């Protein structure tokens with residue numbers, strides 16, 4: 492049985508598109524049953540709608556509190572019979588009860604090799620730090636932002652003279668591939684959260700969880 496996945500977005504939605512494309516493969520262990528945007532005008536939402544995907548715009552500004560907004564998201568997830576949540580450029584901090592409810596069933600992608608460069612402008616932080624390698628990480632969502640247990644990472648070279656845009660673009664290519672892979676590991680039950688750590692099944696080896704795409 493394929494896992495039923497909701498993707499939460501706020502903007503462009505290129506990671507969402509990558510997950511939707513991956514899930515079109517008959518052998519992929521997850522299906523995308525819902526796309527929810529915290530911004531009605533998000534370009535990603537228009538794309539999802541054009542693909543005939545079940546879409547919801549839940550404008551966070553319409554809710555009195557973070558908890559009320561998260562409650563509306565939770566209701567939408569229940570309505571769609573969702574098993575797993577994939578955050579893809581979702582720009583809202585979630586309330587602790589929501590995070591706890593979905594613990595082990597909610598993933599996020601971040602454009603750095605965590606635990607380095609959490610928060611906003613991760614690629615800019617990497618350039619400022621002068622690292623020669625950065626990348627992206629898919630992790631389970633926990634209460635503290637960008638700190639959850641890591642499911643998979645991809646390393647991406649930082650080029651001499653890179654601009655923030657150039658590095659972001661190179662990392663984004665890796666993100667799309669990594670997220671589809673990490674979601675498949677979790678959806679297939681080959682990676683799961685147990686006592687705050689990610690447990691991998693015996694056949695998952697390091698090349699499954701660490702990508703080094705050609706730069």
Ligand code: GRF
Pocket residue numbers: 500502503504505506507535579580581600601602663666
């Ligand atoms: C990506 O870089 C993702 O890692 C970060 O926000 C960006 C979203 O891009 N969390 P997109 O909306 O998926 O194109």
